[in-house]
Every structure is written in structure tokens, then in C-alpha cells.
């Protein structure tokens with residue numbers, strides 16, 4: 001047993017974790033799940049009814065073609081290690097998230113997005129092929145041409161289709177890894193929307209930090225940060241964290257007064273900062289990585305992250321509603337980020353991003369009140385035609401997930417039967433409506449067996465088609481249909 005936490009640190013369970021061996025099939029009847037570097041916030045990387053298989057030791061770079069920019073690596077490598085390897089080459093990862101400590105396999109499984117979704121889409125858009133291990137020990141080579149359906153199910157498929165052992169990606173040509181950054185303050189949300197439309201499409205990267213506590217005329221004030229790669233002779237060294245949070249404080253340090261002071265200071269400090277000199281990629285892309293274990297600052301109960309995307313046309317109305325809901329609940333978000341997603345479609349059919357604005361909020365876990373707030377945020381999002389990000393989730397309801405992702409049954413069809421996650425158990429369970437329909441059908445079926453045949457009427461109700469039996473069946477997760485004989489679909 002070992003502790004394999006997710007970034008939210010919502011519990012202190014010890015989880016069974018073993019090293020993944022791509023040469024083996026799994027023989028016994030239990031469930032498995034790939035575990036990359038645990039940078040998911042919630043339970044997509046957990047599998048409490050089985051064993052996690054760590055990929056971190058499979059982390060070699062297999063080949064790199066400097067001419068074409070095609071790189072092949074094992075799936076347990078960290079994106080930061082790929083960037084370190086690429087320094088000075090003129091190539092860069094086309095999509096990077098807010099931390100460099102995620103694995104290549106995790107980046108594919110959660111089809112990560114960066115600050116340049118409008119320009120480059122998601123990580124999966126740049127994956128040319130991968131090798132997928134299935135629980136029967138087979139290896140399937142997948143690309144847009146070969147096993148194309150499995151390819152599409154695996155990108156953004158939360159590790160459910162098998163374990164990616166190695167992948168090839170097309171890199172992006174850049175002047176250098178350094179970025180010329182421009183920061184522009186906006187005094188309110190409407191200021192953001194105006195500025196974003198006007199300036200951000202011109203830059204490779206664009207993201208806004210929002211002061212989630214500002215109210216009234218200042219609601220949604222913040223700083224828009226734009227950036228483009230720029231020529232620079234110095235090679236960046238992708239550093240280790242400079243500071244460390246040595247222990248978990250007994251209470252959250254990122255709520256209440258400390259949060260208010262931080263937000264105000266951050267806004268006023270940055271509104272005058274306009275750097276026109278090359279910024280180190282660690283500072284531009286991964287500022288939080290400088291502090292190891294910063295998630296501890298949220299206190300012993302951990303944190304929830306809520307990320308939603310809402311359609312472009314609804315955003316001006318909905319983003320203020322989402323912020324107002326956090327105010328109403330008395331819960332401030334420490335790291336509030338607003339970005340625009342563009343229209344480049346991912347090859348993965350479950351991929352989270354879609355055209356619109358995406359708001360990300362972090363909350364210290366305060367138990368029921370926080371969960372109620374998150375539920376409220378889901379409801380506002382769904383009402384607006386948007387959806388909540390499952391990759392960062394730890395608690396969304398089955399209804400919320402299934403309403404936002406109508407292709408989820410298709411992913412279930414591609415799931416390797418020996419693979420399961422806590423998230424998927426929860427999110428693919430029958431919804432309340434399904435459960436009610438199943439219960440009604442069961443009662444009707446039992447009644448039709450035990451009730452005596454009607455004496456007066458020759459044709460009973462069921463024969464007239466008035467007893468409706470829904471096609472929905474409760475899910476069976478008992479391992480009955482275990483894997484070993486299963487091949488790729």
C-alpha cells in the first residue's frame with residue numbers, strides 16, 4: 001500500500017499502487033487504473049476498488065526528429081522533462097497546462113488544454129499515434145488512420161480504454177522557449193470581454209486572472225496576460241521548486257482575510273507590470289510549480305477545483321452569475337482563471353473544451369457548504385448550455401456529468417473491462433431518473449408475474465403495450481465480464 005494522492009488532497013487514504021509492466025496481462029479479477037503523477041484534482045486518477053498502476057518509471061525519450069519535430073516518448077515522462085530535453089532545439093510542446101509535473105499519459109488521458117486553446121486546440125490535437133496496452137496483454141497501435149475509434153476514445157478517455165505505453169507527438173516550432181509577456185488590467189468583467197476580443201486573438205497565449213472577491217462595479221476585475229514566444233540566446237533550465245510548504249496548516253490559509261489581502265495586492269501589483277523582456281517559461285507557464293506542495297495551503301480538508309465552459313454568447317451573463325454564487329456562499333476562490341476556448345475540435349470525443357469561455361475556481365474544502373456551492377455552479381453552467389470539467393472533478397453528480405457529456409455511453413463501450421476509476425463508477429451510474437424508471441419497470445414486471453390474470457378482460461395491459469419497460473439496466477461492476485479474453489474493440 002502506498003499513498004497515491006490526487007492534487008485536491010480530499011482524503012488521506014492509502015491506496016494500492018503497483019508498477020505498471022507493459023509486458024504483462026492482468027489475470028486476476030479486479031480493477032486497475034493507470035496512475036501518472038496524481039496532478040488530477042479529484043478522483044479520475046483513483047480506483048479504490050482495485051489497484052493503481054504507476055507509469056512513472058516508463059519515462060524514456062525514444063526518438064526525436066529535429067527536422068520534423070516529431071517526438072516519441074514513454075508515457076510516464078513528465079512534460080517538464082520533455083521541455084528540458086527540447087531546450088535549444090527550437091521546438092516546444094504545442095500545449096502545456098499550468099504545471100509541468102504531469103505525465104505524457106496523463107496529458108493524453110485528460111486531453112489537457114493550455115493558454116492557447118484558440119490557436120492550437122488541446123494536447124490530443126498534436127498526438128499523431130500511441131501504443132495502448134489492454135488488460136489481456138495485447139498492445140494496440142492507434143492513430144487517426146489505425147484503430148481510429150479507439151484513438152478517439154482514448155484521447156480524453158480518462159485512462160479507461162487501456163494504458164498508453166508510448167506516444168508520438170508533433171511539436172511546435174518556436175523562436176525560443178522564452179515568452180514576451182504583456183499584462184493588461186481590466187476594471188470589471190465587461191472590461192475583460194472587450195479587451196479579450198480586441199487583443200487576445202493576436203497572441204499565441206492568453207489568460208486572465210480574476211479577483212474573485214471584488215464586487216459591485218469591480219465585479220470580475222483582473223489582469224489579462226498575453227504572450228508570444230520570442231528569440232532569446234539563453235537556454236532556460238526548467239527548475240525544481242524554489243520553496244516548499246513543509247506541512248499542512250491546521251486551517252486554510254487561502255480563504256477569508258488572507259485571500260482578500262492577496263487578491264488586492266496581486267491586482268495592484270500586476271496592473272503596473274508590463275514586461276517587454278523575455279520571460280522564463282517557468283514563470284509564464286508554471287508559476288505555481290515554484291512552490292512545492294502549495295496545495296497544502298488549503299488546509300487539512302483539501303481543495304476542490306471547479307472548471308466550467310459556457311457558450312460564447314451566454315458568457316457575459318453567466319460568468320457574473322457564477323462569481324455572484326461564490327459571494328453568496330461566502331467562499332472565495334484563490335486562483336480564479338478565465339480563458340477563451342476556440343473552435344479547434346479535439347480528435348477525442350469526450351474532450352472537455354468546446355467553444356466558449358472557461359472559468360476555473362479553487363475552493364478550500366469546507367464540507368457541505370462547499371459541495372452545495374459546487375452543485376449550484378454546476379446548475380448555472382448546465383442551464384447556460386455549458387458543462388463542468390470531469391478531469392478536475394471529485395464530486396459532480398451523475399446527472400451533471402451525463403447531461404454535459406452525451407457521448408459517455410460510447411466511452412463505456414470502449415472501456416477495457418479490467419479498468420475502472422472512482423470517477424467513472426460515480427459518473428456512469430444510473431441517474432436519478434434512470435433509477436426511478438428501473439424501479440418502476442421492476443415493480444411492473446414483478447406485479448405482472450404475481451398478479452392473477454384479469455378475469456373480465458381478455459387482453460391484459462402489458463399486451464396492449466401500456467406497461468413500459470425501459471431499456472436502461474443498472475450497471476454491473478462485479479468483474480463478471482473480466483477482461484482477459486477481451487481484445488480491442
Ligand SMILES: Cc1cc2nc3c(=O)[nH]c(=O)nc-3n(C[C@H](O)[C@H](O)[C@H](O)COP(=O)(O)OP(=O)(O)OC[C@H]3O[C@@H](n4cnc5c(N)ncnc54)[C@H](O)[C@@H]3O)c2cc1C
Pocket residue numbers: 007033034035036037038039040041044045055075076096097098099101102103104105106107109110111112113114158159160162163164165288391421
Ligand atoms: C497546478 C495545476 C495546474 C493545472 N493546469 C491545467 C491546465 O491548464 N489545463 C489542463 O487541462 N489541466 C490542468 N491541470 C490538470 C492536469 O494537467 C491533468 O489532470 C493531468 O491529466 C494530470 O496528469 P498526471 O500525469 O498527473 O495524471 P494523473 O492525475 O495521475 O491521472 C490522470 C488521468 O490520466 C490517466 N492516465 C495517466 N497515465 C496514463 C497512461 N499512461 N495511459 C492512460 N491513462 C493514463 C489516469 O488513469 C487518470 O484517469 C492542472 C493541474 C494542476 C495540479
